Amino acid sequence: MGIEVSLEGKEIVYKRPKALTDAVTHYCPGCGHGTAHRLIAEIVDELGIQGTTVGVAPVGCSVFAYNYFDLDMQQAAHGRACAVATALKRLMPDKYVFTYQGDGDLAGIGGNETLHACNRGENITIVFINNAIYGMTGGQMAPTTLIGQKTTTSPYGRTTNEGNPIRMCELITTLPGVRYVERVAVNTAPRVRKAKAALLKAFKNQQENKGTSFIEIVSNCPSNWKMTPLASNKWIDDAMIPYFPLGVFKDQ
Amino acid sequence: MAKGLGAVVVDIPRCKGCSLCVAACPTKTLALSRNINQKGFNYAEMAEDTCTGCGICSTMCPDAVLTVYRAKKPKAE
Structure with a gap:
């Protein structure tokens, strides 16, 4: 049993952000989607833009983001x-508009829309959750699935016959309409803080009409990677980050 | 270690027992309960009174179930 601790004389230093509803998410335990949702909600709270923000939900695990x-x-x-x-x-144009997309949605089916929106330099924030797999449909191979990674449609591991994993940040960086590109991760506390700083900057760029901001969040998928949440976070360090290096790719 | 500096309140019905907060806690304050919540998860709880209110657990929590408290600083005289 846990211990009872008095809250007298203590102040709240962290509580659930107001921009999240009371609904319990359908995400699996330990899923990085929850962390990414929370960071966006915290930023909306901090900037005080709850009434002027419009989000666009994708198809995929985060389809119920609304x-x-x-x-x-x-x-x-x-x-x-x-x-x-x-x-x-x-x-x-006075609203803050962000999209929240997974790798199947943004890099697979929506690759064309994404590239052209970035090429036009639309003044939006694109949040891209990269977990190297199609989560909602049952763990099929995605464009970002790593070479050798086993999925339900690549049971012996992905080979280059199916193409190489797409590094979206590097691809997007070459487009002149894009102003800010960063890849972050949410598997350790310092990286979560960095991810929040990157998202904050991406939202603030909209105030200054600076063009497209693209944030890729390397996340985990414990259920479809068939790992515990802790093991999946370690796998991000071991396998994902060597192929998807973190950092700022473009900041103009 | 000084006791009673901080506290973590867990929204038990919402916790999914992923144990990311337990692994991240630098003072090993948090642990998964032996009890289960309505959804059948072993929820996180304070096992020791060693919390410093650093908030690393809430940084890692994907479901935003943790509310972190810290002792008010005494006013400078």
Whole structure:
């Protein structure tokens, strides 16, 4: 049994952000999606933009993001979140518009929309959750699946016959419309803090009309990687980060 | 170690027992309970009164179930 501790004389230093609803997420225990949701909600709280933020939910595990964010949300067809966000931002330039997409949505089905939205330099924030697998549909191979990684559609491990994993940050960086590209991770506490700083900058860029901000969050998928949450976080260090190096790729 | 500096309150029905907070806690204050919540997860709880209110657990928690308290600093005289 746990111990009872008096709260007298103590002040709250952290509590659940207001921009999250009371709904319990459907994410598996230890999933990085929850952490990414929380960071976005904390930033919305800190900037005080809960009433002026519009999010675009993708298709994938985070398809129910509109149930979890206490914000105006729009659901886009599979992969088309950046196109929908383009329309939202052009029609309502005073709103903060962000998309929240997984790797299957952004790099697979929505690769075209993403590249062109970035090439046009739309003044939106793109949050890209890279967990190297299709989570919702049962762990199929995604464009970002690592070579040798076993998934339900590559049971002997991915080979280069199916192509190499796409490094989206490096690809996006070459486009002139993009102003800010950073890859972060959420598997350790210092990295979560860095991820928050990157997201904060990406949202602030919208105030200054600086162009597209692209944040890739390397995340875990304990269920489909068939690991415990702790082992999956370690696997990010061992396998993901050597192929997907963290850092700022572009900041103009 | 000084006791009673901080405290963590866990929203028990919401906790999924992923144990990321337990692994991240630098003072080994948190542990998974032997009891289970409504969803059948062994939820996180304070096992020792060694919390310093650093907030690393809440940084790692994917479900934002932790509220962190820290002792108020005495006013400078």
